[in-house]
Amino acid sequence: xxxxxxxxxxxxxxxxxxxxxxxxxxxxxxxxxxxxxxxxxxxxxxxxxxxxxxxxxxxxxxxxxxxxxxxxxxxxxxxxxxxxxxxxxxxxxxxxxxxxxxxxxxxxxxxxxxxxxxxxxxxxxxxxxxxxxxxxxxxxxxxxxxxxxxxxxxxxxxxxxxxxxxxxxxxxxxxxxxxxxxxxxxxxxxxxxxxxxxxxxxxxxxxxxxxxxxxxxxxxxxxxxxxxxxxxxxxxxxxxxxxxxxxxxxxxxxxxxxxxxxxxxxxxxxxxxxxxxxxxxxxxxxxxxxxxxxxxxxxxxxxxxxxxxxxxxxxxxxxxxxxxxxxxxxxxxxxxxxxxxxxxxxxxxxxxxxxxxxxxxxxxxxxxxxxxxxxxxxxxxxxxxxxxxxxxxxxxxxxxxxxxxxxxxxxxxxxxxxxxxxxxxxxxxxxxxxxxxxxxxxxxxxxxxxxxxxxxxxxxxxxxxxxxxxxxxxxxxxxxxxxxxxxxxxxxxxxxxxxxxxxxxxxxxxxxxxxxxxxxxxxxxxxxxxxxxxxxxxxxxxxxxxxxxxxxxxxxxxxxxxxxxxxxxxxxxxxxxxxxxxxxxxxxxxxxxxxxxxxxxxxxxxxxxxxxxxxxxxxxxxxxxxxxxxxxxxxxxxxxxxxxxxxxxxxxxxxxxxxxxxxxxxxxxxxxxxxxxxxxxxxxxxxxxxxxxxxxxxx
Ligand code: ADP
Ligand code: MG
Numbered sequence: 162x163x164x165x166x167x168x169x170x171x172x173x174x175x176x177x178x179x180x181x182x183x184x185x186x187x188x189x190x191x192x193x194x195x196x197x198x199x200x201x202x203x204x205x206x207x208x209x210x211x212x213x214x215x216x217x218x219x220x221x222x223x224x225x226x227x228x229x230x231x232x233x234x235x236x237x238x239x240x241x242x243x244x245x246x247x248x249x250x251x252x253x254x255x256x257x258x259x260x261x262x263x264x265x266x267x268x269x270x271x272x273x274x275x276x277x278x279x280x281x282x283x284x285x286x287x288x289x290x291x292x293x294x295x296x297x298x299x300x301x302x303x304x305x306x307x308x309x310x311x312x313x314x315x316x317x318x319x320x321x322x323x324x325x326x327x328x329x330x331x332x333x334x335x336x337x338x339x340x341x342x343x344x345x346x347x348x349x350x351x352x353x354x355x356x357x358x359x360x361x362x363x364x365x366x367x368x369x370x371x372x373x374x375x376x377x378x379x380x381x382x383x384x385x386x387x388x389x390x391x392x393x394x395x396x397x398x399x400x401x402x403x404x405x406x407x408x409x410x411x412x413x414x415x416x417x418x419x420x421x422x423x424x425x426x427x428x429x430x431x432x433x434x435x436x437x438x439x440x441x442x443x444x445x446x447x448x449x450x451x452x453x454x455x456x457x458x459x460x461x462x463x464x465x466x467x468x469x470x471x472x473x474x475x476x477x478x479x480x481x482x483x484x485x486x487x488x489x490x491x492x493x494x495x496x497x498x499x500x501x502x503x504x505x506x507x508x509x510x511x512x513x514x515x516x517x518x519x520x521x522x523x524x525x526x527x528x529x530x531x532x533x534x535x536x537x538x539x540x541x542x543x544x545x546x547x548x549x550x551x552x553x554x555x556x557x558x559x560x561x562x563x564x565x566x567x568x569x570x571x572x573x574x575x576x577x578x579x580x581x582x583x584x585x586x587x588x589x590x591x592x593x594x595x596x597x598x599x600x601x602x603x604x605x606x607x608x609x610x611x612x613x614x615x616x617x618x619x620x621x622x623x624x625x626x627x628x629x630x631x632x633x634x635x636x637x638x639x640x641x642x643x644x645x646x647x648x649x650x651x652x653x654x655x656x657x658x659x660x661x662x663x664x665x666x667x668x669x670x671x672x673x674x675x676x677x678x679x680x681x682x683x684x685x686x687x688x689x690x691x692x693x694x695x696x697x698x699x700x701x702x703x704x705x706x707x708x709x710x711x712x713x714x715x716x717x718x719x720x721x722x723x724x725x726x727x728x729x730x731x732x733x734x735x736x737x738x739x740x741x742x743x744x745x746x747x748x749x750x751x752x753x754x755x756x757x758x759x760x761x762x763x764x765x766x767x768x769x770x771x772x773x774x775x776x777x778x779x780x781x782x783x784x785x786x787x788x789x790x791x792x793x794x795x796x797x798x799x800x801x802x803x804x805x806x807x808x809x810x811x812x813x814x815x816x817x818x819x820x821x822x823x824x825x826x827x828x829x830x831x832x833x834x835x836x837x838x839x840x841x842x843x844x845x846x847x848x849x850x851x852x853x854x855x856x857x858x859x860x
Pocket of ligand 2: 357513611
């Protein structure tokens with residue numbers, strides 16, 4: 162297999178378009194893609210026909226408008242290309258209209274009150290900036306057309322539309338600044354994203370015997386095995402053959418789809434792994450990350466594995482996240498966050514850097530919210546993932562420059578030295594100007610920022626919508642000021658200083674996991690939003706709505722509906738988890754333990770009946786311990802049932818979500834404890850489902 166031959170072989174990409182479209186059509190389509198000009202009808206007809214021929218040659222029978230509803234997953238409804246002629250014969254057809262617009266009955270997607278169920282109309286519209294691709298599975302080949310999804314009244318019902326809007330917003334403001342700085346060559350500013358994806362792989366046969374994994378994606382019970390991650394022997398460890406075979410297939414499948422899978426390695430927890438692609442434009446990176454998650458899960462089942470994307474599938478070992486590497490770049494290749502070798506002289510860089518810092522500080526709760534879901538609540542702030550407090554890591558060189566700026570003595574950039582290894586046969590290495598910091602939620606890493614809070618199972622659209630918009634908001638202020646100033650050069654200096662002085666409280670280079678930081682952050686007035694419910698309160702505030710509206714990213718009703726969807730999703734998730742626990746405790750754990758207790762009792766009776774002198778002390782001790790824990794478990798089970806019932810009677814969604822967090826979650830934890838105790842005491846033969854040892858180590 163030659164990588165360059167398979168890479169992009171399932172994508173209707175630029176090369177294919179150039180080859181298959183008439184010159185004029187190609188030019189027109191490029192204008193749509195690059196300049197955002199509307200696509201003319203006759204052009205769409207020609208493109209649709211070429212796309213259909215290409216897809217059919219590669220085995221496609223169906224096409225689908227592929228969209229990203231607010232479930233965070235992807236939606237698709239398949240139509241065949243088939244059309245019937247009057248003489249009864251079938252031909253394959255695909256019109257320009259079918260390419261550019263679809264109308265799925267969309268009443269069953271979450272919409273937060275934006276569309277009553279009786280008004281089921283939803284529209285999908287081709288996003289020509291993301292190329293069409295072919296999905297192949299045992300059922301056949303389908304042409305997938307990336308689309309935006311909106312309601313009859315034009316409100317966005319998906320994650321892609323606001324993402325595209327946010328890219329427009331940041332492009333607009335960043336271009337204003339570049340022009341004011343004298344840039345005459347760049348036509349556009351795009352945001353780039355490279356998301357690193359963490360995941361777990363477990364054996365399918367174990368997965369299938371665990372209702373919690375099936376229904377909720379995480380384990381709700383499970384005593385810790387004798388070994389966890391304490392030996393640090395999995396991180397970057399050599400990859401087991403079964404997993405390596407899986408990863409090879411993942412690479413190939415992703416490459417076919419044009420996803421530039423680049424890095425793969427074992428992660429910290431047993432059975433945990435990571436993949437990272439090469440970064441690309443944000444909306445394509447988002448599409449690709451959705452495809453990556455889907456492919457990971459699909460390919461896993463072919464290997465009798467299951468891929469868990471949940472943020473915290475197992476207690477006691479690390480959970481999974483997604484590192485959203487983000488930067489700004491011009492269409493002629495200038496990375497606006499590249500400091501160069503002497504950042505103190507790089508006014509453009511300092512202006513963009515200071516704007517990002519200011520945006521992160523000003524809108525920290527929105528950024529926090531963009532990474533929030535019920536699963537991620539188990540990670541953030543739990544000494545394995547970034548804390549729930551948003552701060553920015555800059556590293557030594559930039560922090561030094563920031564200090565110089567504040568003290569009006571900007572004159573130098575600290576330079577990196579060489580790394581001396583002390584072995585004469587190994588040459589000295591050029592050292593980076595700063596060491597890494599793994600505990601920061603928002604770290605500057607050379608020429609980009611790495612937003613590390615993002616939830617492993619979520620679409621990266623949400624975090625990037627927020628990032629793009631909040632940075633656009635600060636850039637707008639900066640551009641306005643520059644426009645008003647008579648001397649742009651001087652104005653840059655004072656704007657950078659003002660931004661830094663007003664927002665330096667968000668800069669923190671120390672250990673984000675420490676208790677001191679929590680206290681220090683509080684002193685600095687930085688928000689510490691521990692849970693999704695806390696963060697959600699900041700979404701539909703007047704300030705936030707105004708900001709999103711100002712940049713044309715969300716309307717008020719879109720913000721309000723999205724907030725409602727997130728509250729609902731949170732409440733439903735915890736509800737499913739609680740019901741699953743109740744079912745597992747009632748139908749599996751308690752009956753199994755009773756069986757084991759009975760067998761112990763039978764053993765005691767049998768031994769006593771034959772008048773044997775053998776001691777039954779151990780059986781009796783065990784029996785007692787088991788009954789105590791069993792009784793406790795039963796009490797906690799009843800308490801959980803009551804808590805769930807109480808929450809079901811709450812009508813207000815905000816109150817309901819809060820009650821799930823404050824009443825149901827603690828009741829779930831309380832039930833887990835005695836049940837895990839029972840697991841430790843019960844003979845393996847009687848325990849109803851696979852243990853952590855099976856799940857984490859028998860892959
Ligand atoms: P690490 O694990 O050290 O953070 P990786 O190499 O695993 O690094 O991931 C870094 C990610 O950052 C990759 O996806 C890479 O393509 C991406 N990246 C690099 N430069 C940029 C950039 N300018 N904009 C966005 N992402 C970038
Ligand atoms: Mg990283």
